[in-house]
Amino acid sequence: MAPTTSTPTPVALITGASSGIGLAAALALLEKGWAVYGGARRLDRMQAIIDGGGTALELDVTDDASMTAALERIVAERGRIDVLVNNAGYGSYGALEDVPIDEARRQFEVNLFGLARLTQLVLPTMRALGRGRIVNISSIGARIYEPLGSWYHATKFAVEGLSDSLRIELAPHGIDVVIVQPGPIRTEWNTLSRESLLERSGQGAYAEQASRLHATYTRVDEGPLSASPEAVARTIVAAVTANRPRTRYAVPFSAKAVVGLRRMLPDRVMDAILSRMA
Template identity: 60%
Template sequence: MPQHVALITGASTGIGFEAARKLASHGLTVYAGARRVELMEPLKALGIHVLALDVTDDESMRAAVGRVLEERGRIDVLVNNAGYGSYGALEQVDLAEGRRQFDVNVFGLARMTQLVLPGMRAAGRGRIINVSSIGGKFYEPLGAWYHATKFAVEGMSDSLRLELKPHGIEVCIIEPASTLSEWGRISADGLLASSGTGPYADQARDLAAVLASTDKPGSSTRPEVIAEAVLHAATAVRPRTRYPVGRGAAAILTLRRLLPDRLYDAAVTLVLKRIAG
């Protein structure tokens, strides 16, 4: 049998970058796609195929999938990792930004899935791995757009899992906790730009401090740990439907499941203030 072929989106940094390395090191033929192609140069040295890929551009997505199919004739694993966090008070965030958040985090994921499914169905097997977040199960103030997209990914993945089961295609969800990457700093900058002044400024400053702190060693989980979960989802004979992974993931999800909404609201507010100092 030929090597399994994996296509990963958002592979220029963080989880996507490390997942590409991890899958390649375990014998998969890996295609890594992202907008910032120059950041993926180190992946080429590992034999990973690098693609220009923008998940908000249909032509770009078609071209990426088409190249893999032309060169390999198959895509066995799709890792939908591309995404970012848009934060700010709902009142202050322009609707165009809200739509872009959904375009990247939800519609890009859905379109990439549409493009690979015909081949997977014809083969009678395949894996769709959607990188969600523990933020698809809980919430924060000023995170309405981001959390809405991750809640959407959770529901979409669950429905997709059932509809693809008769075709031999597995659907798995990766639910990372805070991960050591540029994600938190970029999200904090966007938050302060939209809500750093005005009626939500106090909340914005607290949450921005929390988000910015996630890129400090020791405060978050290294992306290599998340990549291990991606590897298991891609290669296990019977993968789990969900992989909550990272520092505090299990505790946070347990609290959300057990606490009534208003008590959880109070806990979130208290924790954010304490972390922000």
């Protein structure tokens, strides 16, 4: 899908583009000559996209009117949408017993239902083109599991189930669905997830687990196993420009290793390994 002199400039919409992976992906595609629309709730945090020649959209994936307005503007200005990168999401941690159901619902609204609704809105345009690519940013958390992370992992397991079904469903229409599975990436996501862990379960029955898990996350995020958002952005560029993309991309190498390990190990062995984290 790289632009050429004989085809229109390809158009990408990236959600969660105000920081981290979303911002890095937007800038990477702009460097490739794409028309990029970055969406996030805070316009003031997307100046780099504007400076790079892209467009910043106020976009809330929990607000149907906001999503509809964004899609209508892109189609009005460009007449097409070639790629949707569903990157918006967050990790809210804590023992299932401690996390209020309203917070659990919100995490599903952002991580799953917002992704699904925006996909619904973009599909008529892609089908009219007879081509398109949807990149859903999942996580290695969709392949493994962790104590005190049940709600977050549930959302990512759901994203992958939706994506796999959708890939087959949309193939007759020329639309690819690709999953990107980041591992530990150095973004503000890590800080927010660790803070929620202590906020929800830092006291009470799960406090000891929460303290150990917080320390483990800090070591991993700051250590050699983690990678920059730009590493994921390069993977996203590869996924949207490949003639025949893979169905899944894990990044960085540590994420590939974890996914491979999960395939080989029985549940009880995996339980024992993950229990040592907390």
